[in-house]
Amino acid sequence: MESSDIKKAGLKVTLPRMKILQILEASEQRHMSAEDIYKALIEEGEEVGLATVYRVLTQFATAGLVVRHYFDGTSAVYELNRGEHHDHMVCLRTGKVVEFYDEIIEKRQLELASEYGFKIHDHSLILYGEFDETDE
Amino acid sequence: MESSDIKKAGLKVTLPRMKILQILEASEQRHMSAEDIYKALIEEGEEVGLATVYRVLTQFATAGLVVRHYFDGTSAVYELNRGEHHDHMVCLRTGKVVEFYDEIIEKRQLELASEYGFKIHDHSLILYGEFDETDE
DNA sequence: ATGTATGCAAAACATTTGCACCTGG
DNA sequence: CCAGGTGCAAATGTTTTGCATACAT
Numbered sequence: 001m002e003s004s005d006i007k008k009a010g011l012k013v014t015l016p017r018m019k020i021l022q023i024l025e026a027s028e029q030r031h032m033s034a035e036d037i038y039k040a041l042i043e044e045g046e047e048v049g050l051a052t053v054y055r056v057l058t059q060f061a062t063a064g065l066v067v068r069h070y071f072d073g074t075s076a077v078y079e080l081n082r083g084e085h086h087d088h089m090v091c092l093r094t095g096k097v098v099e100f101y102d103e104i105i106e107k108r109q110l111e112l113a114s115e116y117g118f119k120i121h122d123h124s125l126i127l128y129g130e131f132d133e134t135d136e
Numbered sequence: 137m138e139s140s141d142i143k144k145a146g147l148k149v150t151l152p153r154m155k156i157l158q159i160l161e162a163s164e165q166r167h168m169s170a171e172d173i174y175k176a177l178i179e180e181g182e183e184v185g186l187a188t189v190y191r192v193l194t195q196f197a198t199a200g201l202v203v204r205h206y207f208d209g210t211s212a213v214y215e216l217n218r219g220e221h222h223d224h225m226v227c228l229r230t231g232k233v234v235e236f237y238d239e240i241i242e243k244r245q246l247e248l249a250s251e252y253g254f255k256i257h258d259h260s261l262i263l264y265g266e267f268d269e270t271d272e
Numbered sequence: 273a274t275g276t277a278t279g280c281a282a283a284a285c286a287t288t289t290g291c292a293c294c295t296g297g
Numbered sequence: 298c299c300a301g302g303t304g305c306a307a308a309t310g311t312t313t314t315g316c317a318t319a320c321a322t
Contacts, residue, residue, distance in 0.1 A: 012296055014302060034287080049304040054287060056302095073206045073312090075286060089254050102248055108240050109263060116234060117268040118225050125261045127245060132253040148276060148321055170312080185279040190312060192277095209287090211311060 009063030016041075016048045020056050024066065024080045031069065031077040031088075031097050071097070071126060087125040096131065145199030152177075152184045156192050160202065160216045167205065167213040167224075167233050207233070207262060223261040232267060 006013050006021070023040045024032065032040075034053050041048045057078050060066040066078045071090050085106075086099040105125065113120045139149045147153065159176045160168065168176075170189050177184045193214050196202040202214045207226050221242075222235040241261065249256045 012301065014296070016303070047304085051288075051305075052303055058288095068209075070206050070209050073204075073212050076209050089249070089252060091254075092257060098252060098254070100248055100252065102244060104244050105241050108238060108244075112236055112238055113225070113263060113265065116225060116236065118227075118234070118263065118265055119268075120263050120265040121228060122264045123262060124264070126259060127249060127254065127256050128258045128260070129249065129254055129256040132255075150277060150321070152278070171310095183279085187280075187313075188278055194313095 005063075005065055009059070009065060011059060011063070016046075016052050017056050017060075019044070019046055019048065020053065020060075021065070021080075024078065029097075030079045030099075031071070032079075033075045033077050035075070037078070069124065069126075087127075089127045089129065089131075091130050092128055093130045098131075141201055145195070145201060147195060147199070152182075152188050153192050153196075155180070155182055155184065156189065156196075157201070157216075160214065165233075166215045166235075167207070168215075169211045169213050171211070173214070205260070205262075223263075225263045225265065225267075227266050228264055229266045234267075 006017050011017065019041060020037060023037055023044075024030075027040065029036075034050065034057055037057070038048070038050045038053045041053070057066060057068070061068045061078070064081055067081050068076050068078055069088070070076055071088070084101065086101045087105075089098045089100060091097070109120065109123060112118075139154060142149050142153050142157070155177060156173060159173055159180075160166075163176065165172075170186065170193055173193070174184070174186045174189045177189070193202060193204070197204045197214070200217055203217050204212050204214055205224070206212055207224070220237065222237045223241075225234045225236060227233070245256065245259060248254075
């Protein structure tokens with residue numbers, strides 16, 4: 001359990017916060033919107049406000065417990081920060097998201113930043129397209 | 137003049153559309169939000185509705201005349217499609233945006249997609265950070 | 273003429289905030 | 298006990314839409 005993580009972030013270990021972490025851990029879709037998480041909470045019979053979900057996710061993101069992504073312009077999605085950075089392929093047909101990591105791209109980004117006199121805090125690489133229709 | 141481009145996109149050549157293209161050409165900040173463009177139009181004394189700006193930008197994006205980016209979660213920005221694809225470095229301090237292109241990264245993306253059985257339609261690479269404070 | 277475009281106001285979303293009440297340490 | 302957290306409703310900011318009017322071809 002990582003109520004310890006919540007504490008480490010300087011936040012009180014409350015029910016909504018623990019539940020939200022649990023949902024992010026348990027969900028097979030690793031990338032969820034605030035609304036997705038809210039619905040999951042409601043389905044579990046939890047009495048949490050949507051505003052709380054947003055507040056908690058923002059706090060978690062600031063604390064580094066979760067990572068926020070903007071795959072499309074309409075809403076943010078959140079995933080648990082499992083420590084290993086990665087980028088994403090997003091299927092425009094099914095919405096499926098696959099994570100990948102590439103050393104060459106990572107290194108090249110640093111080289112480019114250095115060339116431009118730029119210090120990278122963070123980056124976002126998203127490939128939009130579609131997976132072979134061998135499955136769904 | 138590229139009223140021809142508007143026509144090629146199957147759109148009527150109207151004043152708002154031409155004005156919006158002009159602004160995107162003329163502006164020294166190559167990346168503008170719908171609101172930015174709307175304000176620029178008003179300053180020029182044009183009578184254009186904000187809704188029209190949104191509609192036209194969406195049509196232009198669909199037609200490939202402009203490219204839409206989501207640098208932050210709060211609003212989309214648009215830039216003229218000048219034909220050469222590039223990615224972006226965004227300064228978190230000043231908002232400055234610098235474009236770059238790297239053959240190695242581009243190629244590597246294709247290789248990775250191929251490995252994953254993924255066909256790339258489009259991609260977005262954004263580096264967030266800050267430029268050296270030698271200037272502003 | 274006539275199908276498209278436009279402007280305006282209203283609607284639709286995603287997200288944030290104010291405030292009175294609740295709760296964890 | 299009491300600072301911090303929560304729920305609710307209202308506010309905010311961005312983008313979309315319905316509709317009556319205006320315009321390009």
